Amino acid sequence: MKTVSFRGTCASGATYEITNGIITSCTIHGGCPGNTQGVARLVVGRPVKEVIPLLKGIVCRNGTSCPDQLAQALLADLGE
Secondary structure, eight states, X not given: OEEEEOXXXXXXXXXXXXXXXXXXXXXXEESOHHHHHHHHHHXXXXXXXHHHHHXXXXXXXXXXXXXXXXXXXXXXXXXX
């Protein structure tokens, strides 16, 4: 399990787990509940490398968004 902080978003961060390149759990803390729960549910069971391009670059405010911050955290985990 890994917990990361978000910057520039309503959500404060996320906790997720990756097993064999697949996101096995994800919770986004704070933010708009409907959106953050929806994003979290949609990424679970998908490969990290599939999720990153889907979420990266989505902008809500401050040049970023909760999905974009999650993508940035996943990229950092891959060392990219």
